[in-house]
Amino acid sequence: MWALLAFLLVVAATGGFMVRRATAPLGGSQAAQGSSVGEVSRRNPADPFAVGAVDAPVVISEFSDFECPFCFRFANDTRPEIVSRYVDTGLVRIEWNDFPVNGENAEAAAKAGRAAAAQGKFEEFAQAYYKASAPISGHPHFVQSDFERFAQEAGVPDMEKFRRQSTDGTFDDAIEKAKAFGTSIGVSGTPGFLVGNQFISGAQPTEVFHRAIDAQLQKAAATEEGA
Template identity: 50%
Template sequence: MSGSRRDNVGKDLIFLGGLVVVAVALILYLVMDADTDVAGPTAGAAPTSISASPDERATESGVAPVERRQEGDPFALGDPDAPVAMVMFSDYRCPFCAKFSRDTQPELVERFVENGTLRIEWRDFPIFGEESKLAARAGRAAAEQGRFWEFNEAVYAASPDRAKADLSEDALIGFAERAGVADIDRFVAGMRGTEFDNAIDADLAQGNRIGVPSTPAFLINNDPVLGAQPTDEFVRAINEALNS
């Protein structure tokens, strides 16, 4: 092998090694930060009461929980007092978020949400450009009319398997109509305006604070699950959280 080729191979190995180190560091950061900043009681501490209000849980553990557990939250599915809470950070353009929505979420709802075991909470994490932010506004405009999850499902049902979704204004209006949003003019005004930006930015800030590296990312009782893992992995994590 020539000296030039050996140099190129060496550079490639160093580059690949660097990618592995970065990936491991991101995962460790998420795990460690979730445990220290938002995970609740430290190891060996008494478990937090699942019937406590968010403010009470924050007082008992010393830190604010990642989940909100707000009654009537349009961005949540399930009982606020469910023993297991799954917070998911998602982008409407993310093909792997769409895969989770289509393949895994319906089964988790049927198996765990409907019987009161699991609560699912959505967080906007629009990281793929202006169309992601536009879609996040559109989701909240649909939520104003009580059609958030229907809109969410309509967007993801039409998403490509691998590429990022094309979410123009016209496409989002079509999804709103498909989701049964009654007042489209009001929906469009919300989608084009900035009234939801503070809430969207708050979701982004929460995700960045705990080290979310990309979408989709999940915290199941504050234990991280990254990516659109197989459904069985979510079932395992939920059962583990339930029995811990």
């Protein structure tokens, strides 16, 4: 079973979800492009921040910030192809990790994303957010009225609950813990990705992700054969 790759499940500081701790730190203030580290993945069937099979051979752990222009470049230009080629075929799972480092707008967007996730609509909210971000050059600077519009487009069922949770302190602690977790493994900028145990920094060309994913798939297959 792919899900039985040898990493211990422990509770990590990402809002209470189960996480597979990195077996080695990324090191320094920023991980090196292409460096190999321990896998960081949750593989929780109830995870509202994930897409793809829970037992997919490879997990992409994405550390992202809604306010980051490079994050929505990845989301709009590269992610759809990865989803079509790898996620929809059961080979890859993508797990989102909050890492809002671009000021108050980023923190507010992270809270809105979690409020949507609390009602099972994170993916839909993120897609609405990124679609609106596509024509923008630079930081989108979206505000609460925009978040509510995206939540409505996403089909969030209880908008009053969304408004309350996206503006009060419901998710403050979870977001701070998520940022602390990213920092603890060496993530310092967005977007950052752990493709299996290989770190990729920034919105790299799609081919960079293909090479990393294919290498990790080969590694996973070799591990399975040797088990």
